[in-house]
Amino acid sequence: MSNNQIRQHNGKPQQRMNVMTKPIGPACNIDCTYCYYLSKQQLLNYDKGCKPTMNPEMLDRYIRTYIEQQNFPEIVFHWQGGEPTLLGVKFFREVVKLQKKYCPPGVIIENDLQTNGILLDDEWGKFLAKNNFLVGISIDGPEMIHNTYRTNRAGRGTFKQTMKGVDILHKYNINFATLTCVNNVSGAEPLAVYRFLRDVIRSPQMQFIPIVEAKSFRDTAPQRWDDAEMLFQGMPEAEPDHPDSIMEAWCVSAGQWGDFLCTIFDEWLNEDIGKVNVPYFEAAIEAWMGRVNPLCTLGPMCGKGLAIEANGDVFACDHYVYPDFKLGNINESDLQDMQFSEKQQAFGYAKESTLPDQCRQCDYQFACFGECPKNRLLKTHTGQKGLNYLCAGWNKFFRHIDPYITLVVNTMGHKVYKKINRQAMQLKLK
Ligand code: SF4
Numbered sequence: 422m423s424n425n426q427i428r429q430h431n432g433k434p435q436q437r438m439n440v441m442t443k444p445i446g447p448a449c450n451i452d453c454t455y456c457y458y459l460s461k462q463q464l465l466n467y468d469k470g471c472k473p474t475m476n477p478e479m480l481d482r483y484i485r486t487y488i489e490q491q492n493f494p495e496i497v498f499h500w501q502g503g504e505p506t507l508l509g510v511k512f513f514r515e516v517v518k519l520q521k522k523y524c525p526p527g528v529i530i531e532n533d534l535q536t537n538g539i540l541l542d543d544e545w546g547k548f549l550a551k552n553n554f555l556v557g558i559s560i561d562g563p564e565m566i567h568n569t570y571r572t573n574r575a576g577r578g579t580f581k582q583t584m585k586g587v588d589i590l591h592k593y594n595i596n597f598a599t600l601t602c603v604n605n606v607s608g609a610e611p612l613a614v615y616r617f618l619r620d621v622i623r624s625p626q627m628q629f630i631p632i633v634e635a636k637s638f639r640d641t642a643p644q645r646w647d648d649a650e651m652l653f654q655g656m657p658e659a660e661p662d663h664p665d666s667i668m669e670a671w672c673v674s675a676g677q678w679g680d681f682l683c684t685i686f687d688e689w690l691n692e693d694i695g696k697v698n699v700p701y702f703e704a705a706i707e708a709w710m711g712r713v714n715p716l717c718t719l720g721p722m723c724g725k726g727l728a729i730e731a732n733g734d735v736f737a738c739d740h741y742v743y744p745d746f747k748l749g750n751i752n753e754s755d756l757q758d759m760q761f762s763e764k765q766q767a768f769g770y771a772k773e774s775t776l777p778d779q780c781r782q783c784d785y786q787f788a789c790f791g792e793c794p795k796n797r798l799l800k801t802h803t804g805q806k807g808l809n810y811l812c813a814g815w816n817k818f819f820r821h822i823d824p825y826i827t828l829v830v831n832t833m834g835h836k837v838y839k840k841i842n843r844q845a846m847q848l849k850l851k
């Protein structure tokens with residue numbers, strides 16, 4: 422097929438959509454210190470302590486339009502929170518019923534569900550297995566690490582409860598992935614975290630999320646920061662452990678992030694390549710082959726995944742659920758119109774168009790693209806704003822893996838794509 426041909430489904434151009442669905446808004450049964458979503462309760466004006474729930478009419482409309490507005494052989498629903506399992510199995514039985522009702526012939530509908538695992542029991546296990554849900558389970562590492570920030574409202578760690586959820590996933594042979602937040606504590610223990618996920622949890626896919634939040638994150642959207650308060654890269658106040666830091670104390674530092682990824686990469690390369698799936702490493706291979714990075718954070722564009730709240734409000738991205746970035750409400754506007762609106766397109770293209778020169782001249786722009794704009798908290802040494810807080814860590818990681826990924830890609834028989842010419846390196850796996 423030529424590059425100019427548009428892929429077809431049922432004789433029409435293919436049309437896809439991805440929406441992170443928050444059927445219970447930010448409501449959660451625990452109270453993780455670093456959660457970026459709990460504070461949406463105030464920001465979105467939900468009543469204090471209420472559990473906003475997508476009502477039956479809204480759920481019906483959402484499922485119908487999400488299916489109708491896509492023309493693709495596979496439609497994926499993403500259920501997140503807050504904690505979506507608070508809605509009970511009954512709610513998700515209704516979800517599956519509605520999906521069957523509106524599913525066109527020849528289309529497969531899939532579901533993924535992100536959970537802290539605490540409420541998973543045999544009833545959930547049977548339901549998730551029967552309906553082939555992919556479950557993302559949040560676990561930060563061994564007990565001491567997990568319990569540092571993943572606590573209940575009484576401040577007690579939730580490790581044991583989450584492990585019961587993991588047991589249910591194994592018992593019912595449910596397809597799952599782990600989601601591990603990398604903070605100032607877990608960031609210092611890369612091998613303990615990785616080996617725990619590999620050997621104890623037996624995680625089929627390890628997603629690592631760097632925790633990066635400026636102190637102002639609860640009410641100020643990224644890119645709405647005061648320029649005058651933006652720090653230069655390398656300033657001590659950008660380190661989370663500085664007494665006057667602009668960052669929350671629980672954040673991973675850029676240096677930790679680089680070391681975390683490099684250390685895990687070395688173990689993965691020596692022991693587990695081909696056996697353990699770490700999306701960052703798989704994505705690097707794609708990037709080095711010149712393909713579009715499958716991870717939005719490291720790709721050239723934002724805006725392909727919207728977020729919908731329990732009341733039907735739609736936002737530019739799960740990380741931009743702020744009033745400024747609201748696109749509309751499904752009671753009043755089409756999802757598709759919102760996805761392709763000028764506002765959303767501008768949001769999408771800004772990821773690349775607002776890169777500072779330091780990124781444009783970087784050896785690894787093709788693999789990084791300035792990472793997620795929500796983390797672009799710093800100024801470059803020349804005073805341009807919009808440099809990623811994790812830049813030093815990402816740069817270290819890309820430089821570290823470059824010779825190995827080059828070798829892996831060459832071994833696969835592909836030509837390595839890079840935007841620069843550099844001296845040949847000693848390519849030798851340890
Ligand atoms: S803002 Fe971040 S998470 Fe959202 S689409 Fe852009 S890169 Fe992805």
Ligand code: SF4
Nearest residue numbers: 780783789791812816
């Ligand atoms: S490594 Fe740093 S300079 Fe290079 S593209 Fe990423 S954020 Fe920009």
